Amino acid sequence: MTDTTLYDYLERIASLMRAWAREQPLMADLQPIQLSALNYLARCNRYSNTPLAVTDFLGLTKGTVSQSLKALEAKGLIRKRPDAQDRRSVHLELTDAGQGLIEALVPPAFLSRAEEALGERRELLVALLRELLTSIQRQEDVPGFGLCRTCRFHQKRDDGALCGLTGERLETREGELVCREHSEPGEAA
Known part of the structure; x- marks a missing residue:
C-alpha cells in the first residue's frame, strides 16, 4: 500500500485554511480563488503581474481567472495598468483596499x-x-515562480542588482518578490 502520510498532512492543512477563509468576515464577498489571486499579486514582481502570469501561477483556466480578475477589479481591489512598451499588455496592481485586505488576512493568525x-x-x-x-x-x-533573489539570473552588483535574463536593473525590494521567470541556480534556461 502507498504511504499517503505527506498527502494527508498537506490536505488537512489546506482544508483548515479553506475553513478559516470561509469564517473570515473580510472574505464574505470573496471567493478563495480571488484571495489567491490577490495574494499572488501582492507578492509578484513587475515581470509577473499580468493576467497570464496569474493564470499560470494558479494553474487554472484563462476564463476562470479572467472572471475572478474582473470581479476583483469591480470590487476596487485591483486595477489594470497598460504596459509602457506594449499597450496591448496590461499589468495588475493591488489598490490600497486590496493591499489592506491582504495585510489583514495573510498569513492566517492560526x-x-x-x-x-x-x-x-x-x-x-x-x-x-x-x-x-x-x-x-x-x-x-x-513554472517555478520563485523569489527573484534565489534565481540563477539574479546578479548582485556593487550598485544594486540586475536581472541577467532581461538586463534590467532591479530595485532592492524586487529581490523579495515572486517572478514567473524564476530559474533555480544550476538549472538550464
Whole structure:
C-alpha cells in the first residue's frame, strides 16, 4: 500500500485554511480563488503581474481567472495598468483596499501561531517545503515562480542588482518578490 502520510498532512492543512477563509468576515464577498489571486499579486514582481502570469501561477483556466480578475477589479481591489512598451499588455496592481485586505488576512493568525510554536524548527520546515515544491515543479515541468533573489539570473552588483535574463536593473525590494521567470541556480534556461 502507498504511504499517503505527506498527502494527508498537506490536505488537512489546506482544508483548515479553506475553513478559516470561509469564517473570515473580510472574505464574505470573496471567493478563495480571488484571495489567491490577490495574494499572488501582492507578492509578484513587475515581470509577473499580468493576467497570464496569474493564470499560470494558479494553474487554472484563462476564463476562470479572467472572471475572478474582473470581479476583483469591480470590487476596487485591483486595477489594470497598460504596459509602457506594449499597450496591448496590461499589468495588475493591488489598490490600497486590496493591499489592506491582504495585510489583514495573510498569513492566517492560526498559521503564524503554529509557526511560532515550532521555534527554530520553523526554518527547517520552510526549507524542506521549498525543496519539496522545487522537486515537484521540476518533475512536473511547471513554472517555478520563485523569489527573484534565489534565481540563477539574479546578479548582485556593487550598485544594486540586475536581472541577467532581461538586463534590467532591479530595485532592492524586487529581490523579495515572486517572478514567473524564476530559474533555480544550476538549472538550464
